[in-house]
Amino acid sequence: MKSKTIKVDYLARVEGEGSLYVKIKDKSVVDVKFKIFEPPRFFEAFLRGRNFSEAPDITARICGICPIAYQMSAVHAMEDAFDVTVDGQLRALRRLIYCGEWIESHALHVYMLHAPDFLGYADAIRMAKDHPAIVQRGLQLKKTGNDIVALLGGREIHPINVRVGGFYKVPAKRDLAPLAERLKWARDAALETVRWTATLNFPDFEQDYEFVALHHPDEYPFNEGRLVSNKGLDISVRDYDDSFTEEHVQHSNALHSVIKGRGAFFVGPLARYNLNFNRLSLLAQEAARSAGLSPVCYNPFQSIIVRSVEILYACNEALRIIDQYEKPDSPSVQVQPRTGTGYGCTEAPRGILYHRYSMDDTGVILDAQIVPPTSQNQKTIENDLWQFIPKHLDLPQEMLTLQCEQAIRNYDPCISCATHFLKLRVDRE
Numbered sequence: 001m002k003s004k005t006i007k008v009d010y011l012a013r014v015e016g017e018g019s020l021y022v023k024i025k026d027k028s029v030v031d032v033k034f035k036i037f038e039p040p041r042f043f044e045a046f047l048r049g050r051n052f053s054e055a056p057d058i059t060a061r062i063c064g065i066c067p068i069a070y071q072m073s074a075v076h077a078m079e080d081a082f083d084v085t086v087d088g089q090l091r092a093l094r095r096l097i098y099c100g101e102w103i104e105s106h107a108l109h110v111y112m113l114h115a116p117d118f119l120g121y122a123d124a125i126r127m128a129k130d131h132p133a134i135v136q137r138g139l140q141l142k143k144t145g146n147d148i149v150a151l152l153g154g155r156e157i158h159p160i161n162v163r164v165g166g167f168y169k170v171p172a173k174r175d176l177a178p179l180a181e182r183l184k185w186a187r188d189a190a191l192e193t194v195r196w197t198a199t200l201n202f203p204d205f206e207q208d209y210e211f212v213a214l215h216h217p218d219e220y221p222f223n224e225g226r227l228v229s230n231k232g233l234d235i236s237v238r239d240y241d242d243s244f245t246e247e248h249v250q251h252s253n254a255l256h257s258v259i260k261g262r263g264a265f266f267v268g269p270l271a272r273y274n275l276n277f278n279r280l281s282l283l284a285q286e287a288a289r290s291a292g293l294s295p296v297c298y299n300p301f302q303s304i305i306v307r308s309v310e311i312l313y314a315c316n317e318a319l320r321i322i323d324q325y326e327k328p329d330s331p332s333v334q335v336q337p338r339t340g341t342g343y344g345c346t347e348a349p350r351g352i353l354y355h356r357y358s359m360d361d362t363g364v365i366l367d368a369q370i371v372p373p374t375s376q377n378q379k380t381i382e383n384d385l386w387q388f389i390p391k392h393l394d395l396p397q398e399m400l401t402l403q404c405e406q407a408i409r410n411y412d413p414c415i416s417c418a419t420h421f422l423k424l425r426v427d428r429e
Contacts, residue, residue, distance in 0.1 A: 018413065020404055022389060029393075032385045034378060034408065047368040052078050052337055052359055053164055059355075059370070060158045063414060065108065068101040068149060069348030071162040072223055073355040073370075078164040080238070081342025081359055084335050089328040090166040091223075092321045093152060097162070098222040098346070099318040100148025103141060103186065105349035106269075106307040106314075109412045110193065111138025114304050117406040118200040134196070137189050141311065144186040148179060148318060166332030176322045183319050190312035191287055197305045198291035203403075205388060206298040209380065210262065211271035214347055220279040220313060221272065223346045228275055229265065237345040240354050246371070257376040264379035267351025268411060269306045270297060284313040300384065300410040307412075337363030348373050350412050374413045381411055 023031035043062055047055060055074040060067035072094060079086060086094070111134070112124040121127040128135040146156045151171060153159025161168050212233060214225035227243075228234045235243055246255035259265050277285065277295035288295075288309045297306065341358045351373030358367040388407050392400055 018408075020385070020408070022385075022404075024393065027393060029386065029389050032382055032389065034382045034385065036374075036378070044368045044370055047357070047365050050365050052081075052357070052363040052365060055357065055365065055368075056162045056164065057158075057160060060160075060162075062370075062372075064157050065105050065414065066101055066348045066350070067158050068097055068153065068162070069346055069353050070355075070370075071159065072098060072346040073344040073348075073353045074357075075162060075164045075344070076223060076346060077342040077344030077355040077357050078359075079335070079342065080344060081340040081357060082164075082335055082338055084165060084333060086166055086333055089326060090170070090332070092325065093167065093170060095219075095222050096318055096321045096325075097149060097152040097159075099314040099321070100145045100152070102145070102314040102349050103190075103311055103318075104143075104145030104149065105412075106311045107138050107141035107145060107193075109349075109409075110197065110304055110307050110311070111135060111141075113412070114406075114409050115197075115200075117402065117409060118304070137192070141186055141189050141193070144182050144315075147182060151175065151179060163332055165335040166330075168331060170327060170331040172327050173325055176325060180319060180322045183315050183322070187283075187312065187315040187319065190308065190315050191283075193308040194287045194291050194305060194312055197308045200304065202299060202301040203388075203406075204299075205301060205384075205407075207300075207384065207387060209266040209271075209298060210259065210264070211274045212259075212265045212267050212376075213271040213275045213352060214345065215275055216279065218279075220276050220281075220317070221347050227345065227352070229259075230274060231262070233259070237354075238343045240343065240345065241356070244354075244371075244376075246375070255375055256379045257371060258379060264383050265376065266300075266380045267373050267376045268303070269310050269349075269351075270300060270303045271351060272347060273297060273306045273309065280309070280313050281316045283316055284309050287312055301406065303410050303412075337361065350374060350414055351376060372414065374411070377411045377413065381408055381413070384410075 019035045021033040021035065022029060047058060055078060056071040059070035059074045062070050116124055116127045119127060124135060149159060150156045152161060154161035210229050210231045212227060212229045214221035215228040216225035226234060226236055227240065233243065243260055244257055245260055246257050249256050274296055291305050293305060337359060339361045344355045345352050353373060354371040356369040357365055359365055384407055385404065392403050395403065
């Protein structure tokens, strides 16, 4: 029972507050703790006893920024358990709605949460006074992503149109035409975003990361693929629990995920980019190279460029899907529940999001496990700070705080939507 409670505890940390404690002795860092301390929300426990069809709507409430990721991982896990295949235009619509989420989430992070750190502003509001056109571009990009989610999901926040087997309602081709026009502007704005982020100043900081992401033979990954790493991992989603485990640490309510026998790993845009560069559209590849990136990037501070490249890819992919779209005969495929366990893993904006559900023969959920990207990145974030802070100990307290916030925000941790989530305490002896 105790271990189960701990497992549920981590889920609460999808959005919340964090703090950083650093102890320095004799000009050496002797302790670093990245703490997540918001009370638990118990979503895994909420799911037990509910019908499988309720999972997409319940899990969407976990996060207001990336509800599609939770819905997609949930429906894929259920379909895996019930041996259901969703393909054709329904599969394409799932990619399209995921494009919308990537665009709105990445635009929020790039322009509102991360850029102020690089440009020396306390927040995006103050940045807007000096750079109104830049902030306006970010807001319009985010709105384009929201428009896609609203059209396909029924509303922008916590969408209600996604179901196991497909959707409750699908659009006609003519309904997508206005989106296409906005996406053409967004594609140009995304290209400009890549160029702009490439002009920012980046600390010289690289580590020997193990990147983990989905890998699909034909596509840049959203919903499907095998889990691979740059250090030899290559498994099916069903084998996730055989290779990964979660550890409780005293200073965080969120569990730390590790690869068994290897330790910390890195998920998110930088991982996807390093493991799937050749699956990006040619336009996105060319933009990345023009921004000074090679197909391999180990500097987490440059993730702001990589996120911009993914915005560009998502705009381009959305336009491709809309151009090829024909309304399917039915908004969903038939689903027949049965006893079993299903596994799902999709690429949330912040990285892989793993779901596992066990159901009885009527489709009632008996057990649920959800591992969000931030849980998987926590240990790597702490490792970064262990390596990053010693190089900046001579900075004034205020500047050291800013540098640590930048290092943490490289991962776009989903613990708070506010620009300032971090409280830094430094003990010097």
